[in-house]
Amino acid sequence: MSTGVGNAQRLDAVRAINARMPRKIELPADESGRPLKTSEYYGINTFGLVRMKEKLPKDIFARLTTAIHSGGKIDREVATAVAHSVKEWALSQGVTHFCHWFQPLTGATAEKHDAFLSFDDAGHVIEHFSGSQLIQSEPDASSFPSGGMRTTFEARGYTAWDPTSPMFIMEGVNTKTLCIPSVFISYHGHSLDEKTGLLRSMEALSKSATELLHTLGDKDVKRVVPTLGAEQEYFLVDRNWFSARPDLVMTGRTLLGRGPSRGQQLEDHYFGSIPTRVLAFMSEVETELFKLGVPIKTRHNEVAPSQFETAPIFEEANVATDHNQIVMELMRKVALRHNYQCLFHEKPFAGINGSGKHCNFSMQITGGGSLDGENLLEPGKTPHQNLRFLVFLVAVMKGVYKHSALLRAGIATHGNDHRLGANEAPPAIISVFLGEELTRIVSALGAGKDVGESAERVMIHMGVSKLPEVAKDNTDRNRTSPFAFTGNKFEFRAVGSSAPTGFAMTFLHAAVAEGILEVNAAIQAKVKAGKSVDAAALEVIREGSKETEPVRFEGNGYSEDWQKEAAKRGLPNHRTSPDAMAALKDRKSIELFKRLGIFGEEEVMSRYHIRLERYIKHLLIEVNSLREMVDTLVLPACFLYHRSLSEGAAAAKAAGVSAPQLHTLKLVGEWLGTVGEKRKDLDSVLTKVEKAGGEEAQAKILAAEMVPAMLALREACDELEALVGDEYWPLPKYREMLFV
Ligand code: ADP
Ligand code: MG
Helix, strand or coil: CCCCCCCHHHHHHHHHHHHCCCCCCCCEEECCHHHHHHHHHHCCCCCCCCHHHHHHCHHHHHHHHHHHHHCCCCCCHHHHHHHHHHHHHHHHCCEEEEEEEEECCCCCCCEEEEEEEEEECCCCCCECCHHHHEEEECCHHHHCCCCCCCCHCCCCCEEECCCCCCCCEEEEEEEEEEEEEEEEEECCCCCCECHHHHHHHHHHHHHHHHHHHHHHHHCCCCCEEEEEEEEEEEEEEEEHHHHHCCCHHHHHHCCCCCCCCCCCCCCCCCCCCCHHHHHHHHHHHHHHHHHCCCCEEEEEEECCCEEEEEECCCEHHHHHHHHHHHHHHHHHHHHCCCCEEEECCCCCCCCCCEEEEEEEEEEEEECCCCHHCCCCCCCCCHHHHHHHHHHHHHHHHHHHCCCCCHHHHHHHCCCHCCCCCCCCCCCCCEEEECHHHHHHHHHHHCCCCCHHHHHHHHHHCCHHHHHHHHHHCCHHHHHCCCCEEECCCCEECEEECCCCCCHHHHHHHHHHHHHHHHHHHHHHHHCCCCCHHHHHHHHHHHHHHHCCCCHCCCCCCCHHHHHHHHHHHHCCEECCCCHHHHHCHHHHHHCCCCCCCCCCCHHHHHHHHHHHHHHHHHHHHHHHHHHHHHHHHHHHHHHHHHHHHHHHHHHHHHCCCCCCCHHHHHHHHHHHHHHHHHHHHHHHHHHHHHCCCHHHHHHHHHHHHHHHHHHHHHHEEEEEHHCCHHHHHHCHHHHHHCCC
């Protein structure tokens, strides 16, 4: 009796994987072979402000930094000088090409390379790079999503250099390319990317925070930058497993597959010793990242088997956003060299933890003289600092409370739907976790009347200044919160692992900027009415604490009770992406973005449409992949096994002995019946989707009916996986992908 080939292939894969050696690379070294310290080669592949300062004439550099900080235009002379010096530097490093590197609304990065090659007037070949080539480029933009902002007859879009993020050399096999971080805008100035909105939101936040600081008496402050430290979670799967799983190849997650008998229940993977082959991968990634000036700091195993995390030292949000894109890109590339596939999907495997990208957020004073570098969410040592801390804390909470639906929209993707609300990830309800100590203080302040001003002063003086240690020790208690205070920053834990950080952070900055504006206006009104600044600020803190009570939650975010409680409090609970995304086109959101100068109405709507469309496309790819796998892999394997059982049973019967196969045969037959039914259900939902009028209706059906239908089909197939002889099964199993 011939068996399926599945098992033979899987055994080959096991043998190949077991024979793999960790990949060794040449570490950066000096001429004598002495290994370089990280600090000796950190940033060698970047051309940022530090290098510009070295290479550019003093006045040019001064004009450049002024333009950057004031958001002003970079004039021709400056551009020409920068272009010249970056070209010389790049050529000396063996670079042949340059590209504007940008982040269109596809969620990925885009680049179009041009050689430095040119001819001079006499017809000689030269290397050439002009100021205008540095500043602007016109890729044929018509194939990037614009959500209707650019009709094809006017497909022009252009990329423009973002001087706030360092240029860098991307090393490939046989080639080096100078990448110029850029924004991508339509001919009419509409943002077509993830970066423009982010930069505008940083501007809005800086403006509002600076005004508030001025009101509070910190008059020297000129700018405030939002900071971001993005912890990146990911899975590594051997290439042999990956390429044998059509679902992983097509969708990044397993659409089928029975959980192994051992998942993560032993809790032995988290922070465990890192496997040698994985560590070799991690350190190669880090070596490359250090060259690119990406400050990677932490690496460790995550909770699920084969899951890991890497985290940088935080930076200004726009640089951190570019860096996170570089991190993901490099991890993907380097993983291949180690025969791994790096999975950034939020839920590659059912039944074990998914991956997130915890976005740590705070605000930092820059250009503020003696206050330079101060963290606005750091409880301070002086009463003034603590007052300031509480004012900003309340402002953040106000923003998050008022725009929680928008924040949920900012993290809504098909992948994150499988993670949010699952047993290890934050729920889809956006709430704020402060920790016991801070809650006590904030609640006491909010309680109002019986807490006199002097009592409040004491609390600000005593309680909060002790806070950092206390809160930091408790970071593990907030695993279930989507937005948790962790001592001197907020951790936005609900962001998905595959998401570019720009989108979610733009929304967060907008919400916080609004909170700050409100707080500032309230304080100013009270000052106008004759109160002292401190007294006014205290009152506003108190009112804000009371007002934001509903959004604060310290309990278990996974519990049923919280769902009910949140509903009572009127907090939105958008379980699916289409529901969540609808908040984007809400008047409230559109007006917010307009007010803050981040997006015009068209820009918001285009994002809504693009995201919805992508949701639909991703789901349809999943459905089609699942159908194909069931029809061409699962069913044939089951039929083969079924036949072998029935032939065995027939033979037994003919021999006049009992046929023990019959029991399994019956079970397999029953489950095959179920698969048949569920397979049909999929088709009928698909027909419904095809007939539905418009994207919104389609997305709704996909979320409400297709996702459960796919799950039901999967469950039946997974039952069969447990029944069908191992040698017949054509797909790598969970135990193999996660443990071999
Ligand atoms: P944990 O796992 O406890 O959350 P990690 O060390 O893994 O802590 O990650 C914390 C992240 O927060 C790091 O990327 C760190 O740089 C970042 N971070 C620390 N302070 C700030 C800040 N003020 N603003 C933004 N991010 C910060
Ligand atoms: Mg962490």
